[in-house]
Amino acid sequence: MTEAPLVSARGLSHFFGEGESRTQVLFDNSLDILPGQLVIMTGPSGSGKTTLLTLFGALRSAQSGRLTVLGHDLAGAAGSGLTGIRRNIGFIFQMHNLLESLTALENVVMATHLTGLPKGEAEARARQLLERLGLGNRLHHKPCALSGGQRQRVAVARAMVNRPRLILADEPTAALDKASSLEVVALLHEHAQEQGGAVVMVTHDNRIIDRADRIMAMVDGRIGSDVTVGEIVAICEFLRGIRAFAHLSTGELTSVAEKMRPRRFHDGEALIRQGEVGEEFFLLFQGQTDVLVDSGGISSQVASLEPGSTFGERALLTGEARNATVIGQGEGLVYVLGKTDFEAALEMSPSFKEQLRNIYFAR
Amino acid sequence: MFTVAIQLAFRQLTHRGAKLVGALLGVCVAIVLIFTQVGFQNALYDSAVGIPNALNADVFIAGPTFHSWADSPPWMPRGTLYEAEGIAGVASITPLYTTAMQVASPADGHSLSAYLMAFPPGQPAFLREDINRQVADVAMADRVLMDGESRDDFELIRDAFLKNGSTEVVVLNPSESLQKVVEVSGLFGIGPSFSIDGSVITSDLNFYRMTGIPLDRVGLGLVRIRPDADARTVRAAIQEKLGDRAHIFTKPEFAANEVRYYAEETPIGYIFRMGLVVGVLVGTVFISQALHGIVNDNIKEYATLRAMGYDQSFFLTLVTTISLTLAVCAYLPSTLAAWGIYRLAAGATKLPLQMKLGDMSMIFAVVVAMGMAATMLAIRKLKAADPVDLFS
Numbered sequence: 001m002t003e004a005p006l007v008s009a010r011g012l013s014h015f016f017g018e019g020e021s022r023t024q025v026l027f028d029n030s031l032d033i034l035p036g037q038l039v040i041m042t043g044p045s046g047s048g049k050t051t052l053l054t055l056f057g058a059l060r061s062a063q064s065g066r067l068t069v070l071g072h073d074l075a076g077a078a079g080s081g082l083t084g085i086r087r088n089i090g091f092i093f094q095m096h097n098l099l100e101s102l103t104a105l106e107n108v109v110m111a112t113h114l115t116g117l118p119k120g121e122a123e124a125r126a127r128q129l130l131e132r133l134g135l136g137n138r139l140h141h142k143p144c145a146l147s148g149g150q151r152q153r154v155a156v157a158r159a160m161v162n163r164p165r166l167i168l169a170d171e172p173t174a175a176l177d178k179a180s181s182l183e184v185v186a187l188l189h190e191h192a193q194e195q196g197g198a199v200v201m202v203t204h205d206n207r208i209i210d211r212a213d214r215i216m217a218m219v220d221g222r223i224g225s226d227v228t229v230g231e232i233v234a235i236c237e238f239l240r241g242i243r244a245f246a247h248l249s250t251g252e253l254t255s256v257a258e259k260m261r262p263r264r265f266h267d268g269e270a271l272i273r274q275g276e277v278g279e280e281f282f283l284l285f286q287g288q289t290d291v292l293v294d295s296g297g298i299s300s301q302v303a304s305l306e307p308g309s310t311f312g313e314r315a316l317l318t319g320e321a322r323n324a325t326v327i328g329q330g331e332g333l334v335y336v337l338g339k340t341d342f343e344a345a346l347e348m349s350p351s352f353k354e355q356l357r358n359i360y361f362a363r
Numbered sequence: 364m365f366t367v368a369i370q371l372a373f374r375q376l377t378h379r380g381a382k383l384v385g386a387l388l389g390v391c392v393a394i395v396l397i398f399t400q401v402g403f404q405n406a407l408y409d410s411a412v413g414i415p416n417a418l419n420a421d422v423f424i425a426g427p428t429f430h431s432w433a434d435s436p437p438w439m440p441r442g443t444l445y446e447a448e449g450i451a452g453v454a455s456i457t458p459l460y461t462t463a464m465q466v467a468s469p470a471d472g473h474s475l476s477a478y479l480m481a482f483p484p485g486q487p488a489f490l491r492e493d494i495n496r497q498v499a500d501v502a503m504a505d506r507v508l509m510d511g512e513s514r515d516d517f518e519l520i521r522d523a524f525l526k527n528g529s530t531e532v533v534v535l536n537p538s539e540s541l542q543k544v545v546e547v548s549g550l551f552g553i554g555p556s557f558s559i560d561g562s563v564i565t566s567d568l569n570f571y572r573m574t575g576i577p578l579d580r581v582g583l584g585l586v587r588i589r590p591d592a593d594a595r596t597v598r599a600a601i602q603e604k605l606g607d608r609a610h611i612f613t614k615p616e617f618a619a620n621e622v623r624y625y626a627e628e629t630p631i632g633y634i635f636r637m638g639l640v641v642g643v644l645v646g647t648v649f650i651s652q653a654l655h656g657i658v659n660d661n662i663k664e665y666a667t668l669r670a671m672g673y674d675q676s677f678f679l680t681l682v683t684t685i686s687l688t689l690a691v692c693a694y695l696p697s698t699l700a701a702w703g704i705y706r707l708a709a710g711a712t713k714l715p716l717q718m719k720l721g722d723m724s725m726i727f728a729v730v731v732a733m734g735m736a737a738t739m740l741a742i743r744k745l746k747a748a749d750p751v752d753l754f755s
Contacts, residue, residue: 050754059670059751080674087672093753097667099371101378113367114672170754202754 005032006166006198007056011065014051025051027221035196038189043218049202057168058085087114090159092169096151098143104154105139111158129157148175156184165197173205185211225258232257235335238308256345260335265328274325278315281342287332292325316342368677372684375661386653390693393646398701400642401722404635406714410556411625412618417553419490421594423617424584425610431624433558438580447601452592457486460570461582467533469519474535478559481570488585497549501565511550512713513561534573543573555713650737654686658744670750678745683738690734
């Protein structure tokens, strides 16, 4: 059974300013963030990623569209409603923002006062986290006596100490060296996996990007791409196994894979029908499908497809109607590439286009 | 949560030691300013009623145009007092003669302003033992008692008296031939006021000799009532009897009239009242500035705490604690400093500048109120602690 998303947005838009100066910064964004995911959000300055992050963090009221965070509907929520939701979220800021008058241990414990955690347990947790982050000998040092990296690790511990199901991080590794960055990301990843939580991280740090489960790129207030890394790798591996794609570069394969959208099918569901105009290209990811051809009013099964198989490309290439019907056998998952993206992929990679044409026009 | 806020407030206060000292100094200056204004104002009022309170009277009869003691009582006919003597409840009435006079400084002969009071030696007009035991002396010709607490200009006369057991002073008169030499035969200790540098007491006959003012011109009538009589009832009866030919006061009313006069009708009373208001405003501004500085230094930390889910009541407790701690911690050294200033000023002016428990309590309450006002102002600043600003 699929777990409920920790963050769910539908048609989320956001505006700054009032009246004539009102400016739209987010445009009709929809996404789900599932438990266990470490999501990295990238994008140029002004693309809306920070606004989106602050909306997820209940730091702003959702203005337009639907936004559910940890089961709370944020549409129209404000004041104490938002404050209550924030107590279940961990925040990590680029500038760490530790309380200068408190020690590292006290800074971490400070986050626990809102949860009613007993003092002894709170200190034990804080101590354990700080030791895990290599700060066992800096527990009683104030931030001014810590390096930038050490401060940021204290901030990471502070965000994690309440074991929140959602951690939002803004450039958390900007002040860290590579080893520390990877350690912090590993800890956050582990937290997401163990707590059934999610970490959403805004970053431009290329050193950690390969550790993400999912990478969302924001462009001009819209989610330009939203890639679940593990699935993309699997899709690329499937595509590479197909003769027509075998000679594509990794970049070309990734580019095609990123444009493919998942679609679940049920037993007996027709994915394409013979005689229809072809609009999509399919990669069978999970489950099985049967291929049926209707000839003279008699329908007969001509093939059965296994995961890794593709179908639907001929009608896109030739402009002809579908020459067969594909029906799901049991539950399954296909990745679908729309006609426009398919054609764009062909244009992007003449060799790919050429190979496909050779295959189909040679038949 | 309350405890956490208080603990954090103390940590934030003590974290920046130099800034804390600076903030405390600022608040101390404001509190000392308030203490000084209150002390001077009290000195004004207390000195204004010093002589009236020392008079042996339950009810005062003043002339119809009387405004205040400080404004020199206008004379009225002595016969007016005789009319009041038969009223029920009146035990006795003593005429008190008053006038401003000039005496020559023993140093260089320059004139010293003094206030001369006189009464019949058989009817002592004062409650003070140091005056009453010397009344017989001033019954003798050209003898006077001088206030030993008079301002510094009179010190030479006092010192000469203390050295020799008596001393002579010249009572100045525009006509040199009318100048009198009188003997200071004793001292008393009432002290000066803002309008009187030094006081002199003598008998009614000496008063006439020294000033030439006829003795049927009385400054005040000092009414003593019978033990079973009520002062307000007697006052009303006298007023009814004398009508608009006199103003009648009970002793507390007379003192209140003096305070009112200084507070409302003299520039110095207005200045001190205004000074007190300015002191409170300056104090509030100083505490606000100190608090503003602390809030400003920690604004990102507050935004972080707000992001974590700390609510407005937490910040209210935090800032109130900082504010009140500043105010209360500044109060004690300020009180000590003000006490020193009172001592210095009292020594220089001979005015009754005293640290009174009531004033200390009142000023403490004002300081706490200033802290609360500063808190209210800081709360507005706190609203600027928006966690959204913490994101790059």
